[in-house]
Amino acid sequence: MKTVILILFCFFLSYDHGYAQVVSGISVKSNKWSKNVVEVEIRGEINKGWIVYSQDNQSIGLNGLKMEVNNAEIEFGSPKQRCTPVIINDDLFNNVPLAVFKGHFAFSQLLHFKGSIPGRLNILLSGFASKGQKFLPITDTLNLVIDADNKSSHVVLDITSLEISKPLSNCGIGKSESHYSILAIFLLGFAGGLLGLLTPCVFPMIPLTVSWFSGQSVNKASGIKNGMLYGIFIISIYLLGSLPFHLISGLKPELLNSLSTNVWVNLFFFGVFVFFALSFFGLFEITVSGKLTNKADSKSDLGSIAGIFFMALTLALVSFSCTGPILGSLLVGSLSSSSGAWALTAGMGGFGLALALPFTLFAMFPSWMKALPKSGGWLAVFKKSLAFVEVGLAFKFLSNADLVDHWGILPREVFIGIWLLIAMLLAAYLLGAFERSANLNGRKKIGYGRIASGGIVLMFAIYLGAGLFNKSSLELLSGFPPPTSYSLFKHNKTHEGGIKPDVMNDYQAALALSKKTGKPLMLDFTGWACVNCRKMEENVWTKPEVAAYIRSHFVLISLYVDDRKELPLDQQFMYGKKEIKSVGDLYATMESVNFKQVTQPLYVLLSKDEKLLNTPVGYTPDTGEYLKWLQCGFEASRK
Structure with a gap:
């Protein structure tokens, strides 16, 4: 027992030093003995100064090198040493004689399969090593291809009789999904840019920008030129945001498609959208470093073209606290596209275009500013309304994870019920219910536009209610709630x-x-x-x-x-x-x-x-x- 405690003490004592590279050049190979038996051999080089403990130290409770496979259908034979360990008196264990490997190690083991032998195995190699007063665990996952020709004989992947370019009939040629996806993502980005314009971080920037350009332009022609340059720079900045995705080696559409259905990615986006929603509700503010924005703003006083570029960069940075959540939605939308990084480029281009249009037009034609509504409380209402939408979208990602891993926590009726609750809360907010309850002595006047918006959301809540009680299939929302087969009821009427x-x-x-x-x-x-x-x-x-x-x-x-x-x-x-x-x-x-x-x-x-x-x-x-x-x-x- 004392030895076990000593091992644990040494482990925790040395763990703070970090996981050092103990072994290198690990190789694994197999030798098929019979129909259901395979010998697996593992070899590795031990770095200078380190020792690795062998399997011969069980008497003191110290586990040596061993291989493991997480499968109950495999039985392990006894390990065999393929190189001879040396005996040392180890200071870490009160000079008890122990068998260790120096320089290199090698051992093998027989694996008995209850069924047929698979084509590949993931083998976990584990053990302990030490150097002076350092005592570290060894863990490594090794991928073993047992037989390259044994590719699951009864699982057919290639359909050899199929000729994709020569169907028996030429009818039914579908639309180009890649072009459709790029156009759809572009329009989604454009719509996101229009939403971003109405946020409190962006809308008040329009008159400030126009006043800056009025001071920079000496005549109408230069005003038009500067305004166009400003718009081009805004679009370019957002397009550059997608550039890293093109530079990632090996980025393929199937990778993005796999990411879009990954449980952990969907849980991550669930957390991100809740985080953005809390920001929109006013619990905290998402800001870019003030040092960065001030530096970009100071550069806007440079020469004409450079100054215009940094003015565009300042807009992108200052507005990020409101546009960040919308851009996050855009990134997620591009993940499921078949066009890979190009879909994200199209979306960012659409977003930048929508954001740049009004700034460009008002910079070119300042007199149009008279028709622009004044910023005020409606911007704060719009921002909080977006927060409710962000919460609803967050549950869509949680639903994706639930569906993929079959947890059963968000069946169709539960999901619709959550959306119904969010819609009712949003309608109550737009109709001023929260303001009236917080200010009982006086009623705050609610504008007609806000009342109309609240009425529309209330009708949407009623529509959701019909779906909750299986009176409607919610065709307008088809694809967003879980499928009708993923229901609390065995027989779903919808x-x-x-x-x-x-x-x-x-x-x-x-x-x-x-x-x-x-x-x-x-x-x-x-x-x-x-x-x-x-x-x-x-x-x-x-x-x-x-x-x-x-x-x-x-x-x-x-x-x-x-x-x-x-x-x-x-x-x-x-x-x-x-x-x-x-x-x-x-x-x-x-x-x-x-x-x-x-x-x-x-x-x-x-x-x-x-x-x-x-x-x-x-x-x-x-x-x-x-x-x-x-x-x-x-x-x-x-x-």
Whole structure:
């Protein structure tokens, strides 16, 4: 017992010194002994002055080097030393003789698999090392490829009979989703820029900017030139904000798509949006360093072009406390786009354009300022109203994480109930309920615009209430709440008429069913956190003609590319340099490899012998167009 306490004391005593590099050049290899047995050998170099404790010190309670695999289907044999340890009297353990490795170490172990041997394994190497009075743990995760040819024989990733460029029929060519996504993100950014204009950090800057330009411009022509330069610089500054995303090596659309459905990323954005909301409510102010803004402002007195640039930079920095949350929303929107960093560039360009337009026009034509409404209390009301919206958006990201990891904490009715509460609180705020309760001796006059806005929000709350009690499918919000299948009730009335997949996340089972029934396959590449997927399921698949046609003519399989459920060990493998570990990994890779797409939804029609029937399509909200595509593919299967 004393020795164990001594080990713990040494560990905590030395931990403050930091995790030093103890071993290097670690290698792992395997040797297949039989159908279910593999020998794994690990070797490594020990840095000068360090010693690593071997497995022969169990008598004093000191664990030596060992390998572990987090899987109950594997049994370990006894470890075998592949190099001889030396015996030393260790000062750290009262000069007790201990077996240690110096310079290098090597040991092996037999792994007995209850099922078939997988193609890859993650092995945790652990142990302890010391140098003088330092005593540190060793932990390292090693990726072992057992047999490069053993890629889960019953899991098919490549559809060898498929020719993506030669479908059996040329009908059903879908719209270019990448262009649609870039345009959508640009418009989203433009709308965000317009919202940013109405915040208290930006709107009062307009007259200040115009007065600055009036002093700088000697005539109308120079005023127009300076105003145009100012607008160009504003747009350029926001475009430059997306530049780092283009410079990141290996940034691909599928990476951004994976990030958008990552549980921790969604939880992070949930926290960020709550943080921004609290700022908009006035609990604290988000500001850029005063030193930075003052320095940029001081540079605005430089020569004409340089001064205009720093004036634009000052605007971007000073307004960040209000535009930051909106830009954060824009960043999130670009994550799920198939166009990668270009979508973010388009969004930032749209934001900068919307923000630059009024400043540019008023700088060019100062007389237009007379038509501009005066800043005042309405700006504070607008900012707090945005705070309620930020809270609602925060719960959307929490819902994404809940759906992907299947926690069950935000089913459809709970999510709608939260949004309903937020809408009612916003309506009460706009209609002055909080001001009246805080000021009982006098009633503050509420403007007509605020009353109208409160009425609109109240109608939205009533609309949400109908969805909460299953009286409406909330078609206008389709894709934002969780799907109707993710409900507190076993039978959700709003989902009547919809269709359920014949098979979920099992391509081989669906293919077998297709061959048995003679029906062609309909592949639905989808995601738990995919907004457009929910729109298709709730607005198009629920149409009687579409639902009936799919049920009677196809074997429908839904493949979730963001499903985090781990595959059985014998179905995990390496595909090139990519690790296929989860259900989502498998079907996301299957989509990109076979159909050269990374977006969801993606609908693919295959014959029972895996021939491509027509061109795959993505999000297609037009019911007639979608039904025509289905009919075209089925007709191709009969040829």
